C-alpha cells in the first residue's frame with residue numbers, strides 16, 4: 001500500500017506544478033523567464049508610462065546616487081547599470097505598483113493604471129536590456145527570495 005500511495009502523491013505534485021504554470025506551452029527567451037511577446041508589449045507600456053522619468057532607453061539618471069536640492073533621489077537607470085538587479089521580481093513589481101512615496105521617495109504607484117501582467121511585461125522589457133551576467137546575479141537573488 002505505502003509505495004502506491006507515495007506514487008499517487010507524486011503524481012498530484014506533478015499535476016499541481018504543471019497546472020500552476022501560467023501557460024504550459026509558453027516559449028521563453030532563452031535563459032530568461034519572459035517571452036518575446038511580453039518584451040514587446042512591455043516596451044510600449046514603458047514608453048507610455050515610465051520613459052518620462054527613466055528615459056526612453058532606461059538610462060536615466062546616470063548620476064542616480066546624488067540627491068537633488070530637496071533631498072530626493074533622481075529616478076535610477078533600469079537598464080542594468082544601477083542596482084535594480086538587487087531586487088527580486090516581487091519587489092520590482094511592488095515598487096511599480098505602489099511607488100516610492102511610502103519610502104520617502106517620489107515615484108508614483110501604478111496599481112490603478114497597470115495590471116499585474118502589464119507590470120510584469122514592463123519588467124521583462126527592462127530586463128531584456130540587462131547583460132547576461134547582470135541577469136544571472138539577479139536570478140540568484142530572486143531564487144533565494146522565493
Ligand code: HEC
Pocket residue numbers: 046049050051052053054072073074075076078082083084085087092095096099100101104105106107108110122123
Ligand atoms: C515621476 C517620475 C517617475 C515615473 C513616471 C516612474 N518612475 Fe520609477 N522611479 C522614480 C524615482 C524618483 C525612483 C527612485 C525612488 C523614489 O524616489 O521613489 C524610481 C524608482 C524605480 C524603481 C526602483 C529601481 C531601483 O533600482 O531600486 C523601479 C523598478 C522603477 N522606478 C520602475 C518604474 C517603472 C516600470 C515605471 C513606469 C510604469 C516608473 N518607474 C515610472 C521616478 C519615476
